[in-house]
Amino acid sequence: MRKRLTPLLIVVVGIIIFILLRVTRDQPEPVGNQERAWRVATETISPDAFQPRLTLYGQLESPRRFTVVAPLSGRIAELPANDGASVAKGDLLVALDEADIQPRIAQARAELADAKAQLESEKLANDADRQALRMERRLEDNARKALERMEQLVERQMVPAVELDNAQDVLDRAALTVANRQRSLTAYPSRLAALEARVERAEAALDSTRRDAERSRFIAPFDGVIGSVQVAVGDQVNANAALLDFYPLEGMELRALVPQVHSQDFINALGEGQQLEARSLDVQPPLQLTLTRIAGQADASGIEALFRVNNPRADLRLGNLMAVSVARPSRNDSVALPYSALYGNNTIYTVNDSRLQAIAVERVGETLDEQGNSRVLVRSQALQSGMQIVTTHLPNAMSGLRVDTGDPAAESEE
Numbered sequence: 001m002r003k004r005l006t007p008l009l010i011v012v013v014g015i016i017i018f019i020l021l022r023v024t025r026d027q028p029e030p031v032g033n034q035e036r037a038w039r040v041a042t043e044t045i046s047p048d049a050f051q052p053r054l055t056l057y058g059q060l061e062s063p064r065r066f067t068v069v070a071p072l073s074g075r076i077a078e079l080p081a082n083d084g085a086s087v088a089k090g091d092l093l094v095a096l097d098e099a100d101i102q103p104r105i106a107q108a109r110a111e112l113a114d115a116k117a118q119l120e121s122e123k124l125a126n127d128a129d130r131q132a133l134r135m136e137r138r139l140e141d142n143a144r145k146a147l148e149r150m151e152q153l154v155e156r157q158m159v160p161a162v163e164l165d166n167a168q169d170v171l172d173r174a175a176l177t178v179a180n181r182q183r184s185l186t187a188y189p190s191r192l193a194a195l196e197a198r199v200e201r202a203e204a205a206l207d208s209t210r211r212d213a214e215r216s217r218f219i220a221p222f223d224g225v226i227g228s229v230q231v232a233v234g235d236q237v238n239a240n241a242a243l244l245d246f247y248p249l250e251g252m253e254l255r256a257l258v259p260q261v262h263s264q265d266f267i268n269a270l271g272e273g274q275q276l277e278a279r280s281l282d283v284q285p286p287l288q289l290t291l292t293r294i295a296g297q298a299d300a301s302g303i304e305a306l307f308r309v310n311n312p313r314a315d316l317r318l319g320n321l322m323a324v325s326v327a328r329p330s331r332n333d334s335v336a337l338p339y340s341a342l343y344g345n346n347t348i349y350t351v352n353d354s355r356l357q358a359i360a361v362e363r364v365g366e367t368l369d370e371q372g373n374s375r376v377l378v379r380s381q382a383l384q385s386g387m388q389i390v391t392t393h394l395p396n397a398m399s400g401l402r403v404d405t406g407d408p409a410a411e412s413e414e
Contacts, residue, residue, distance in 0.1 A: 035402050036402065037354065037402045037403060037404040038394055038396075038401065038402070038403045038404065039392075039403070039404045039405075040351070040390045040391075040392040040394065040403045040404070040405060041390070041391050041392045041405070042351060042388040042389060042390055042391060042405050043337065043338075043341070043388070043389050043391045044386060044387070044388055044389075045335045045337070045383060045385065045386075045387050045388075045389050046335075046385045046386070047333045047334060047335050047379070047383055047384075047385060048333075048334065048335075049330050049331070049332045049333075049334070050330065050331060050334045050336060050367050050377050051327050051328065051329070051330045051331075051367065052327075052328045052331055052334070052364050052365025052366060052367060052377045053325045053326060053327055053328065053365055053366050053367055053368070054258075054262060054325070054326045054328055054365050054366070055281065055323060055324070055325055055326075055366070056256040056257065056258060056278075056305070056323070056324050056326055057256060057257070057321065057322070057323050057324075058254040058255050058256025058257070058307070058321070058322060058324065059254070059255055059256075059319060059320065059321055059322070060252060060253070060254055060309070060316060060317070060318050060319060060320045060322065061252075061253055061254075061255055061318055061319075062247040062248065062251060062252050062253065062318055063251060063253065064247060064248055064251050065227065065245060065246070065247035065318065066245070066246060066247070067242050067243075067244070067245050067246075068093060068094060068218050068242075068243045068244050068245075068246060069240050069241060069242055069243060070096065070216075070237045070238065070239055070240065070241045070243055071096075071211075071212035071213075071215040071216055071239065072096065072100065072101065072104065072212050072213075072216060072239050073100070073236075073237065073238045073239045074096040074097055074100030074101065074216065074236070074237065075096065075097040075099075075100055075234065075235070075236050075237075076094065076095075076096065076097075076231050076232065076233050076234060076235045076236075076237060076243075077095050077096060077097040077098070077233070078092060078094065078095035078217075078233065079093075079094050079095075079229065079231065079232065079233050080092055080093075081093055081094075081226050081229070081244075082226070082229060083226060083227070083228055083229050084225065084226060084227075084317070085225070085226045086223075086224075086225055086314050087220045087223070087224060087225070087226065087246075088220065088223050089220055089221065089222050089223050090219060090220060091219070091220045092217060092218070092219060092220075093218045093219070093220055093226070093244065093246065094217075094218050094231075094243050094244060095216060095217040095218070096216035096217075096237075098216075101212075101213045101216050102213075104209050104212075104213070105206070105209050105210060105213055108202070108205050108206040108209040108210075109206060111202045111205065111206075112199065112202035112203055112205075112206050114202075115195065115198040115199040115201075115202040116199055116202075118195055118198070119192070119195040119196060119198075119199055122188075122191055122192060122195050123192070126185065126188045126192075129181055129184050129185050129188070130185065132181055133178065133181045133182065133185065136174065136177045136178045136181055137178055139174045139177075140171070140174040140175055140177075140178050142174075143167070143170045143171035143173075143174040143175075144171055146167050146170065146171075147164075147167040147168055147170075147171050150163055150164045150167040151164060218243075220246070222248050222250075223248060223249065223250075224246055224247055224248040224249060225246070225247060225248075225249065225314070225317070226244055226245065226246055227244070227245035227246065227247055227318055228244065228245050229243070229244045230242050230243060230244060231243050231244070247318060249312040249313070249314065249316065250312060251308070252308075252309045252312045252316060252318075253292070253306045253307060253308055253309065254278075254289055254306070254307045254309060254322060254324065255295075255304055255305075255306055256304070256305055256306075256307065256324065257301065257302050257303075257304055257305075258302045258303050258304070258305045259301070259302045260298075260300065260301065260302045260303075262302075262328070263298065263302050263303045265328055265329060266291065266294060266303070266305055266328075267294055267303075268329075269291070269328075269329050270291065270293070270294060274329060275290055275291070276290070276291040276326055276327060276328065276329075277289070277290055277291075277326075277327050278290070278291070278307055278324040278325060278326040278327065279324060279325055280322055280323070280324050281322075281323040281324060281325055282322060282323050283322060287309055287310075287311060287312075287313075287316075287322075287324075288309075288310040288311050289307035289308060289309055289310060289324060290307060290308050290310060291305055291306075291307050291326070292306055292307065292308045293305075293306050294306070307324065307326075328365055331364050331365075331377065331379065333379050333383075334364055334377045334378065334379045335377070335378055335379060335383055335389075336367050336369070336375040336376070336377055337375060337376055337378060337389060337391065338373075338375055338376075338391050339374070339375070339376050340391055340392065340393040341376070341389055341390060341391045341393070342363070342376050342378070343393075343397060345363055346360055346361055346362065346363060347359070347360060347361065348361055348378065348389055348390070349389070349390040349397055349399075350387055350388055350389055350390065351388050351390060351403060351405060354402055354403060354404065355399075355400050355401060355402055355403065356390065356397060356398065356399055356400065356401045356403055357399055358398075358399045359380055359382050359383065360380060360382075361378035361379060361380040361383070362378060362379055362380060363376060363377070363378050364377045364378065364379055365377045388405070390403070
């Protein structure tokens with residue numbers, strides 16, 4: 001019996017000792033949950049009127065660009081300029097061989113001379129027809145009188161009847177001759193008009209050939225740049241074949257796509273007579289541009305705006321891609337902040353009782369500070385003068401997050 005109770009007593013004693021130790025040991029002070037505070041930098045705001053800037057991307061073009069074509073078929077004799085060459089007003093751009101031009105001028109002159117000769121011949125022939133008609137009418141009258149006398153003689157049986165037939169034949173032939181001559185004189189005005197028209201056509205053909213001969217030596221009408229050359233000296237070209245492209249530096253434009261969200265601002269600015277200025281971002285020294293017009297068509301992505309280049313340079317080339325910063329119409333009650341203050345496209349944070357508070361804003365563009373750094377422009381009715389806006393970009397920013405306004409380079413640790 002004692003052997004069976006011994007293990008049970010050991011267990012009971014062990015439990016009693018454990019309970020005594022549990023009750024009598026020192027209790028540690030409770031540890032509370034400590035919340036981390038993120039150090040952030042802030043900026044005091046003061047809403048004001050700003051002129052936002054918008055970055056656009058476009059391509060250089062020229063509305064005055066044109067293609068020089070061959071006025072006549074012939075051989076290229078001179079081509080002093082190459083692709084991309086700058087030329088001055090009055091410089092020779094391309095010339096056809098004179099040996100191919102002069103025979104055409106000579107042929108046109110000969111055709112004009114022939115047309116004038118035929119016209120003069122027709123006038124002389126008409127004068128001759130009028131004189132001949134007077135004589136032929138007298139002959140017709142004489143033949144009629146002879147026929148009447150012959151009829152009297154036949155009635156008196158003084159001549160055979162066959163003589164009467166002969167007299168009638170003479171009269172008929174005389175009448176036919178008069179009729180033919182009269183028809184010729186009647187048709188004279190139409191023949192004269194046709195020959196005069198032929199002379200006019202020949203004169204026009206000669207003038208056209210002379211103009212083509214002058215254009216066969218194409219002289220630069222203004223200072224400009226040769227875009228591309230499609231021929232070489234010695235090439236045989238057909239009439240209207242493209243020879244080279246040429247464009248002036250003055251009047252060069254940038255065609256840029258304006259996003260749909262900003263398109264109405266640009267349309268309104270032009271309608272109100274405002275001048276929207278722009279400057280290039282990736283061309284140095286910067287180009288100065290002015291919005292001149294809006295393209296006639298738009299799509300879902302936006303509209304195309306055309307900017308005149310105010311200070312063109314010889315190193316500019318059509319087709320160059322370019323980024324420009326456009327000064328948009330002024331916006332009131334706006335705030336300029338560093339881009340680090342913006343979360344997404346429409347959220348910034350202020351600090352309220354050491355905790356972040358989100359503010360929904362409208363992004364209206366960008367501007368430059370005194371040091372030339374880009375800053376985002378936002379506005380909202382919730383933004384008040386003197387408000388502290390967080391400029392440190394936190395990866396876990398959310399409303400209610402505990403922050404400590406101080407050095408943004410470090411995080412606070414408890």
